[in-house]
Amino acid sequence: MTETLSALPALVSDVYSTVETRNPHEPEFLQAVHEVLESIAPVLERHPQFVDGGILDRVVEPERQILFRVPWVDDAGRLQVNRGFRVQFSSVLGPYKGGLRFHPSVNLSIIKFLGFEQVFKNALTGQGIGGAKGGSDFEPHGRSDAEIMRFCQSFMNELYRHLGEHTDVPAGDIGVGAREIGYLFGQYRKITNRHESGMFTGKGVQWGGAEVRTEATGYGAVFFAEEMLGVRGISLDGLRVGVSGSGNVAIYAMEKARQLGAIPVTASDSSGYVVDDDGIDVDLLKHLKEVERARIAEYAARRPSARFVEGARPWEVAVDIAIPAATQNELDVDDAEALIANGVRAVSEGANMPSTPGAVAAFQRAGVLFGPGKAANAGGVATSALEMSQNASRQKWSFDDSESRLRSIMKSVHDAAFDASERYGRPGDYVIGANSAGFERVAHAMLAQGVI
Numbered sequence: 001m002t003e004t005l006s007a008l009p010a011l012v013s014d015v016y017s018t019v020e021t022r023n024p025h026e027p028e029f030l031q032a033v034h035e036v037l038e039s040i041a042p043v044l045e046r047h048p049q050f051v052d053g054g055i056l057d058r059v060v061e062p063e064r065q066i067l068f069r070v071p072w073v074d075d076a077g078r079l080q081v082n083r084g085f086r087v088q089f090s091s092v093l094g095p096y097k098g099g100l101r102f103h104p105s106v107n108l109s110i111i112k113f114l115g116f117e118q119v120f121k122n123a124l125t126g127q128g129i130g131g132a133k134g135g136s137d138f139e140p141h142g143r144s145d146a147e148i149m150r151f152c153q154s155f156m157n158e159l160y161r162h163l164g165e166h167t168d169v170p171a172g173d174i175g176v177g178a179r180e181i182g183y184l185f186g187q188y189r190k191i192t193n194r195h196e197s198g199m200f201t202g203k204g205v206q207w208g209g210a211e212v213r214t215e216a217t218g219y220g221a222v223f224f225a226e227e228m229l230g231v232r233g234i235s236l237d238g239l240r241v242g243v244s245g246s247g248n249v250a251i252y253a254m255e256k257a258r259q260l261g262a263i264p265v266t267a268s269d270s271s272g273y274v275v276d277d278d279g280i281d282v283d284l285l286k287h288l289k290e291v292e293r294a295r296i297a298e299y300a301a302r303r304p305s306a307r308f309v310e311g312a313r314p315w316e317v318a319v320d321i322a323i324p325a326a327t328q329n330e331l332d333v334d335d336a337e338a339l340i341a342n343g344v345r346a347v348s349e350g351a352n353m354p355s356t357p358g359a360v361a362a363f364q365r366a367g368v369l370f371g372p373g374k375a376a377n378a379g380g381v382a383t384s385a386l387e388m389s390q391n392a393s394r395q396k397w398s399f400d401d402s403e404s405r406l407r408s409i410m411k412s413v414h415d416a417a418f419d420a421s422e423r424y425g426r427p428g429d430y431v432i433g434a435n436s437a438g439f440e441r442v443a444h445a446m447l448a449q450g451v452i
Contacts, residue, residue, distance in 0.1 A: 003358035009041035026109035039435035086134035094128040099173030101135035120438030121374040127385040152183035165198035198391035201384035210387035218252030220379015225348035227414035237261035242319035245326035266314035273314040276306035318342035325350030333358030349373035375434040
């Protein structure tokens with residue numbers, strides 16, 4: 001089924017046309033901009049000063065785009081060259097903040113879409129952080145630790161000059177976990193001769209990292225689903241949860257869902273998915289993915305209650321809650337219609353923009369609660385900001401204290417989105433609500449700080 005972007009209100013269509021002209025061949029970035037622009041026309045009508053101040057023209061253009069080569073030598077002594085990216089989109093609310101992604105699919109369009117989303121996601125947390133994203137088309141999978149260290153050091157040899165705890169604070173994303181963050185931070189410290197704990201988040205808890213940071217994005221997506229369902233008086237207890245992916249976000253979404261009484265039943269990777277009607281054994285999945293780095297089929301081989309479906313996505317499985325937690329545009333309109341036919345009640349996006357525009361429209365037409373990524377997966381960056389606070393004050397909070405703060409932040413994110421949806425005449429539309437609430441906070445700050 002072919003999906004097309006809907007027509008934009010006249011108030012914003014000229015801005016989008018300019019974005020298209022300036023950014024050809026960048027479909028992910030254009031999709032992200034389109035989604036925000038089609039949401040905020042009511043905000044602009046109520047706040048004409050945003051139009052007069054040229055906020056739209058400025059907010060769709062990154063403050064800075066950094067593109068650089070990353071040369072490194074593999075274990076066989078061969079020279080390899082990758083591309084490095086950092087798009088610093090907005091610092092109006094605080095230092096740039098956003099993860100680094102290492103994956104062959106990384107290109108400028110993907111980094112720009114992620115950075116643009118990050119601006120409004122970070123604004124929703126209310127924690128005084130701007131938006132950025134970065135990464136490389138380097139593939140860590142299958143590389144030795146020594147190769148990954150050499151790549152990370154070369155990557156930081158260029159990027160370090162654009163970072164700092166008051167300038168730009170990266171974190172991890174796909175392909176960038178504790179190992180990569182350690183190598184990146186170590187090289188930054190070596191080059192700058194400064195131990196700025198707060199210039200990188202997602203660090204090991206033994207050397208400045210925060211408790212719950214590893215779990216935060218997955219936990220937060222479940223907390224957001226819980227808040228959405230709570231508006232309708234529905235408990236998570238006993239509900240079946242379908243999760244895509246089997247990385248950090250997916251695993252900890254499953255863990256928190258189980259703790260709250262729900263039953264996660266699917267997990268996936270690029271080879272296919274598993275379904276386990278007894279509920280995913282999270283400890284087994286962690287071991288397979290975090291220790292053995294095995295394919296998802298191995299889960300079914302070791303778990304009698306599970307079966308593996310090759311080359312397919314998990315959305316054909318009947319669930320009450322769907323948490324797409326793999327990558328962008330992984331859930332299309334056909335998947336959405338399959339979920340709707342099987343009675344899905346809520347979708348909480350664990351990844352960034354994992355649902356296509358057609359899928360989002362299908363969920364909303366069917367009355368399915370839909371939590372967009374810029375709200376539902378804000379738990380990761382929210383806890384990164386908590387890590388920055390701990391580093392600045394040389395404190396360390398307990399796991400329970402950090403989780404309590406995370407849950408409170410996710411409730412405030414939900415409430416901000418829900419309240420904005422009501423304020424702009426679309427009660428319960430979390431896409432409109434999240435985009436409007438985040439945009440309002442950014443726009444007011446931009447007006448206050450002048451034309452810069």
